[in-house]
Amino acid sequence: MTDLGFLTDVIDSSKVEFGGEDRDRHASDWATEGRVNARPDAVVYPETTEDVSNVVGACDEHGMPVTPYAAGTGLEGNAVPVRGGVSLDTTEMDAVLDVRPDDFQVDVEPGVLGDDVNDEVGRHGLFFPPLPSSGNMSTIGGMIANDAGGMQTVKYGKVGDWVDEVEVVLADGSVVEFGSKAKKSSSGYRMRDLIVGSEGTLGVVTRATLRLRGIPEQIHGGRAVFSTLDDAASAVFDAVRSGVDVAKIELVDAEAAGMANDYLDTDLPDAPMVFVEFHANHGIDYEVDFTRSVFEDHGVERFEVGADDEADELWELRRELGVAIRMSNPSLEPVHAGDIVVPISKYPDAVRRIKELSDEHGVPIPCFGHAGDGNVHYLVLVEKDEEDAMREGVDVYEKIVEHALSVGGTCTGEHGVGLGKQKFMEREHGEAGVDAMRAVKDALDPNGTLNPGKVFDGDDAPRMF
Amino acid sequence: MTDLGFLTDVIDSSKVEFGGEDRDRHASDWATEGRVNARPDAVVYPETTEDVSNVVGACDEHGMPVTPYAAGTGLEGNAVPVRGGVSLDTTEMDAVLDVRPDDFQVDVEPGVLGDDVNDEVGRHGLFFPPLPSSGNMSTIGGMIANDAGGMQTVKYGKVGDWVDEVEVVLADGSVVEFGSKAKKSSSGYRMRDLIVGSEGTLGVVTRATLRLRGIPEQIHGGRAVFSTLDDAASAVFDAVRSGVDVAKIELVDAEAAGMANDYLDTDLPDAPMVFVEFHANHGIDYEVDFTRSVFEDHGVERFEVGADDEADELWELRRELGVAIRMSNPSLEPVHAGDIVVPISKYPDAVRRIKELSDEHGVPIPCFGHAGDGNVHYLVLVEKDEEDAMREGVDVYEKIVEHALSVGGTCTGEHGVGLGKQKFMEREHGEAGVDAMRAVKDALDPNGTLNPGKVFDGDDAPRMF
Numbered sequence: 002m003t004d005l006g007f008l009t010d011v012i013d014s015s016k017v018e019f020g021g022e023d024r025d026r027h028a029s030d031w032a033t034e035g036r037v038n039a040r041p042d043a044v045v046y047p048e049t050t051e052d053v054s055n056v057v058g059a060c061d062e063h064g065m066p067v068t069p070y071a072a073g074t075g076l077e078g079n080a081v082p083v084r085g086g087v088s089l090d091t092t093e094m095d096a097v098l099d100v101r102p103d104d105f106q107v108d109v110e111p112g113v114l115g116d117d118v119n120d121e122v123g124r125h126g127l128f129f130p131p132l133p134s135s136g137n138m139s140t141i142g143g144m145i146a147n148d149a150g151g152m153q154t155v156k157y158g159k160v161g162d163w164v165d166e167v168e169v170v171l172a173d174g175s176v177v178e179f180g181s182k183a184k185k186s187s188s189g190y191r192m193r194d195l196i197v198g199s200e201g202t203l204g205v206v207t208r209a210t211l212r213l214r215g216i217p218e219q220i221h222g223g224r225a226v227f228s229t230l231d232d233a234a235s236a237v238f239d240a241v242r243s244g245v246d247v248a249k250i251e252l253v254d255a256e257a258a259g260m261a262n263d264y265l266d267t268d269l270p271d272a273p274m275v276f277v278e279f280h281a282n283h284g285i286d287y288e289v290d291f292t293r294s295v296f297e298d299h300g301v302e303r304f305e306v307g308a309d310d311e312a313d314e315l316w317e318l319r320r321e322l323g324v325a326i327r328m329s330n331p332s333l334e335p336v337h338a339g340d341i342v343v344p345i346s347k348y349p350d351a352v353r354r355i356k357e358l359s360d361e362h363g364v365p366i367p368c369f370g371h372a373g374d375g376n377v378h379y380l381v382l383v384e385k386d387e388e389d390a391m392r393e394g395v396d397v398y399e400k401i402v403e404h405a406l407s408v409g410g411t412c413t414g415e416h417g418v419g420l421g422k423q424k425f426m427e428r429e430h431g432e433a434g435v436d437a438m439r440a441v442k443d444a445l446d447p448n449g450t451l452n453p454g455k456v457f458d459g460d461d462a463p464r465m466f
Numbered sequence: 467m468t469d470l471g472f473l474t475d476v477i478d479s480s481k482v483e484f485g486g487e488d489r490d491r492h493a494s495d496w497a498t499e500g501r502v503n504a505r506p507d508a509v510v511y512p513e514t515t516e517d518v519s520n521v522v523g524a525c526d527e528h529g530m531p532v533t534p535y536a537a538g539t540g541l542e543g544n545a546v547p548v549r550g551g552v553s554l555d556t557t558e559m560d561a562v563l564d565v566r567p568d569d570f571q572v573d574v575e576p577g578v579l580g581d582d583v584n585d586e587v588g589r590h591g592l593f594f595p596p597l598p599s600s601g602n603m604s605t606i607g608g609m610i611a612n613d614a615g616g617m618q619t620v621k622y623g624k625v626g627d628w629v630d631e632v633e634v635v636l637a638d639g640s641v642v643e644f645g646s647k648a649k650k651s652s653s654g655y656r657m658r659d660l661i662v663g664s665e666g667t668l669g670v671v672t673r674a675t676l677r678l679r680g681i682p683e684q685i686h687g688g689r690a691v692f693s694t695l696d697d698a699a700s701a702v703f704d705a706v707r708s709g710v711d712v713a714k715i716e717l718v719d720a721e722a723a724g725m726a727n728d729y730l731d732t733d734l735p736d737a738p739m740v741f742v743e744f745h746a747n748h749g750i751d752y753e754v755d756f757t758r759s760v761f762e763d764h765g766v767e768r769f770e771v772g773a774d775d776e777a778d779e780l781w782e783l784r785r786e787l788g789v790a791i792r793m794s795n796p797s798l799e800p801v802h803a804g805d806i807v808v809p810i811s812k813y814p815d816a817v818r819r820i821k822e823l824s825d826e827h828g829v830p831i832p833c834f835g836h837a838g839d840g841n842v843h844y845l846v847l848v849e850k851d852e853e854d855a856m857r858e859g860v861d862v863y864e865k866i867v868e869h870a871l872s873v874g875g876t877c878t879g880e881h882g883v884g885l886g887k888q889k890f891m892e893r894e895h896g897e898a899g900v901d902a903m904r905a906v907k908d909a910l911d912p913n914g915t916l917n918p919g920k921v922f923d924g925d926d927a928p929r930m931f
Contacts, residue, residue: 103707103811148652159650162627175898182874183807184839185624187613187663187882188894189921190903194659198652215709242568244680246747282711284749342648346568374649409647417652429653433640437910438655444909445902456654 041088058174077419111142148198150415155373222312343410523639542884576607595622613663615880620838687777808875
């Protein structure tokens with residue numbers, strides 16, 4: 002039994018839990034539920050930066066792993082404590098500290114939900130543009146840790162692009178601020194950007210200054226229906242290439258639409274669709290009409306875009322799509338959440354390749370996601386509890402990643418590496434590239450205290466699929 | 467005499483120069499001319515990534531410093547080889563390798579000039595938005611090394627925001643690619659962003675994939691004249707706070723205008739001005755009118771903005787402003803190029819504080835720069851060759867930096883750290899923050915081969931002012 006008595010020397014004992022229920026709840030996340038069971042030895046609920054500093058510093062001294070945890074909505078097992086130790090649950094640190102509308106900035110604690118930030122800054126006519134689809138359930142800390150993206154990344158960029166400054170507790174417990182409240186700086190290394198996307202392996206973010214933007218005066222949204230998937234994918238590529246100013250442009254293939262209808266009781270057409278949304282302060286019709294005309298070149302069958310609230314239902318549906326696909330047929334299970342990104346010119350090809358593999362192997366692979374970024378979310382669905390089927394599904398999943406990498410793409414656009422994507426790291430970055438990342442890890446966390454077993458291919462890391 | 471014979475074992479001897487003329491030319495840059503004379507022992511002109519890899523790897527083995535050099539337009543002594551060794555001149559690697567209009571990308575070598583990139587991609591209707599004012603003289607490699615910004619950063623961001631991928635030679639000579647040709651990725655640490663702004667101290671960029679954008683259909687530009695500097699600064703703040711979509715918004719104070727008139731023989735009004743430019747694909751009048759109305763709230767005296775070519779002269783003048791200020795009075799010299807950035811709400815205060823210090827100390831401090839970013843370029847001008855005057859000038863210069871830091875700003879917005887800003891690093895980032903940067907440096911360049919004596923406060927680094 003690991004001796005964790007030192008914890009209550011450095012933090013109030015009311016914030017430390019050794020009980021089974023708390024530990025069970027932190028043993029998995031969305032991605033690992035039922036696949037990986039990695040119980041921490043204790044769960045700590047810090048309330049201040051000082052708490053985090055004290056706990057991390059003491060754990061570093063005692064050779065005890067610390068794995069930050071928040072909403073548990075990760076899709077790669079990023080927050081699962083595969084080597085035990087302390088699960089550092091930041092959800093008590095959920096305050097919106099300071100809104101500064103004049104500077105388009107807000108300071109928040111890491112455990113605050115994305116939507117709660119938007120509610121708060123919305124009163125000032127502002128919003129945080131890059132929120133992921135799970136913004137109603139995910140925390141800002143988790144989003145920073147994975148450099149999350151979302152439906153509006155096509156126009157506004159990723160979460161990391163909207164972080165001005167972070168307060169971080171490093172492995173030795175020291176507290177630093179990286180970045181600046183100034184809009185730009187070239188003062189030393191871009192450590193803020195190194196922390197973003199490092200999945201809690203280099204430091205624990207205890208406060209973030211986020212950049213905001215004025216809510217657009219005009220928002221129009223809706224959907225376009227195509228007769229073939231190839232038409233839909235080519236239309237997206239052509240729209241992006243033509244420089245349309247679109248805030249969301251999402252693919253939903255016929256298979257995904259059918260599963261949504263089954264599970265969510267919607268009545269989407271049995272056809273490939275592109276959901277779109279436009280943001281502008283004036284003249285929004287210009288971009289809508291431009292997009293329509295590009296889509297017409299690709300034989301769009303219906304183009305229904307307007308200012309009414311009907312589009313809200315589409316976006317609600319889009320947000321639930323991943324769950325709907327997982328649940329629509331109880332005899333199937335997904336291999337793993339797919340998140341490839343390819344250069345936009347390769348997007349139609351990537352979608353085509355997935356469907357070819359689907360046909361060849363006789364497995365359904367519904368596709369959706371942030372098409373304008375060249376991002377495909379896909380789920381290879383296989384018969385539950387059939388080992389051979391899972392093995393074949395994994396093979397198909399990996400072939401899709403290989404294809405993306407072969408055209409200059411990435412294995413993970415916004416979900417991070419965690420456990421699930423470790424096996425692709427060397428293929429994507431080369432041995433020297435991964436070695437360089439590892440050198441940075443060793444420099445900032447020499448004892449391997451922070452979220453060990455993640456990002457890099459750890460021999461002892463449990464395989465998720 | 468250092469033995470550099472190994473160089474010609476690893477690179478063709480025609481690319482290595484030991485002669486005094488080449489070494490003299492690489493002993494200083496724009497900032498250090500006449501102040502620091504740091505001759506390299508040899509100048510190497512690589513033509514390929516392999517050349518760079520061979521030279522860097524061999525120097526690392528032989529304990530020989532390598533300092534990348536390009537156009538020599540740095541403003542902080544960033545490329546000056548203060549510990550001798552090899553000056554690695556990348557200007558022979560100046561090709562535009564591949565334009566991919568469909569993906570809004572171009573691959574370039576590091577020694578290519580910014581304007582040459584724009585010429586090449588302009589044929590496809592594209593441009594590279596974040597070019598600094600020195601884009602006609604500076605190289606892409608230098609811009610990446612300093613995470614340069616420019617007049618259009620207010621709308622489009624900095625150079626680093628437009629780099630998708632870099633090929634880098636690390637200190638041991640290994641060649642890696644960081645980033646991705648995909649538009650987004652959260653695959654491992656953001657090493658690309660760590661390389662950007664690291665001033666050649668972590669690796670040498672040998673190829674970059676830059677992101678491009680379509681040239682706007684409409685460009686309107688011109689100037690606004692105010693009766694007081696406070697009006698001008700407050701108008702800029704108010705415009706930014708109101709969310710105007712402006713592509714350039716530059717302050718030129720009356721003092722700077724007067725010096726431009728003296729040196730460039732222009733006839734600018736003897737009044738504070740704001741130069742503006744707008745980019746749009748449609749409805750440009752909306753933003754122009756919006757800005758005019760905000761400026762009217764601050765008593766703008768003249769607002770002259772249009773689509774004609776008159777504005778071109780203003781921008782040409784703006785680009786030459788720094789030189790004009792330096793040259794207009796031969797008996798004065800600047801302490802050092804100022805480059806503070808403050809949160810935009812603190813911008814009017816920062817400008818006011820500078821003018822107070824100017825009055826208190828009786829030294830002219832013309833101000834200009836990228837006002838919309840909260841960025842002030844200022845030049846504290848003192849009597850030439852007067853030690854006391856220089857000492858007082860340095861004191862004033864530092865007080866301006868201190869003020870910026872005290873309101874959450876940065877000591878260097880886009881010029882990097884080099885030699886000149888080392889003394890502010892710990893004040894801006896704290897000891898733990900600088901230690902973390904140093905740990906990263908030691909991890910990626912354990913022998914201290916790459917551009918030693920920069921970024922961190924080196925005891926042996928020559929002071930520029």
